[in-house]
Amino acid sequence: MRVAVIGSGIIVDKFIEALKMTKGASLEAVFSRTDERASAFATKHSAKKFYSDMDTMLQDPDIDTIYIASPNSLHFEHSKKALQAGKNVINEKPFTSTLQETKELFDLAKTQNRFIFEAITTIHLPNYQIIKDNLSRCGNIKILTLNFSQFSKRYLTYMAGQQTNIFDPKFSGGSLYDINVYNIHFVVGLLGKPKSYKYYPNIGTTGVDTSGVLIMVYDNFVANLIAAKDSESGYMFYVQGDKGTIRVSESSSGVCKNVGLFLQGDSQPDGIAKFAGFSIEDAFRPIGIEQKQHMSYEVEAFAGIIKNNDFAAYEKLKKQTLDVMEILYNCRIDAGIKFSSDDLSKGGSL
């Protein structure tokens, strides 16, 4: 997998780090909108080439895969161009602004005989698989609670009346698309698509949500997904069942570093019985493992799928992205959050 990257934010640094750790993957080129920035970014990462013209880069035969970390609203356009040029695509989250765009990209990838992936880190982590493997130990699941609240420095800029991509409807910003998407992937990856859902947003001055609560209802349990860019909370992820509870003591976007399991009736030394008067917080036993750099697992997965033409694995990831995009899009529209790309699909312009 010979990769060129679009975007020069912090996440691209992390992605390149992961790329360099992965056998069968290499960094071929970087793209930035000015020659100056492209050259500096190439030097920073020892990239062989740099480009400031995307069309020229997409003609480079040494590149077979494009990683896209541009602002959300540009994911569709950049992915489409890359697929049309015959490249595979690794597209950052949220995959696109609308469900229609997502479907169009997957169809195009099929026509072009190429792969397109969503770079959603958590679902590729070994500790996520461990959570999955231990779910049945919780018995009948009753409640899931995820809280990914992270006060954004860009919120201060926004509150000062300056525009910033992440709170801009022109760039498909807002808390639901930016960070609640991690929570949704986390739950859908474990338990599938909910039977119904509703999003309750706090809408800011630009018309997008700065925080909000998404309720996802399943046959026998309910999930409460909280995300905020305008306020803080401790990160948390809990699956509560009638036999036990799994906890990840960090956000669902993170690395699933601290995964714990509490079983009803546990007693020392494995745990401390809740009913013995101790807090449940003390009673979780660690079940996670020590992991590598968190993005390296997704890079390995994508490189493997491309190398082996592993369509079974690809279809699984594609279904998850489609399910999540359906939830994101329907919640956004139902909550009255409008993006400029909604008009674009009807012939409007940014």
Ligand SMILES: NC(=O)c1ccc[n+]([C@@H]2O[C@H](COP(=O)([O-])OP(=O)(O)OC[C@H]3O[C@@H](n4cnc5c(N)ncnc54)[C@H](OP(=O)(O)O)[C@@H]3O)[C@@H](O)[C@H]2O)c1
């Ligand atoms: N997976 C994760 O954990 C994770 C973490 C953070 C972010 N992300 C995702 O990665 C993407 C980028 O996030 P970010 O915070 O880096 O976004 P950003 O700062 O808004 O923009 C990313 C890059 O796009 C280019 N850009 C900025 N404004 C542009 C414009 N108007 N037109 C064309 N290009 C523009 C800039 O690169 P140049 O100036 O070099 O062209 C910039 O570095 C987002 O989709 C975000 O959701 C994922």
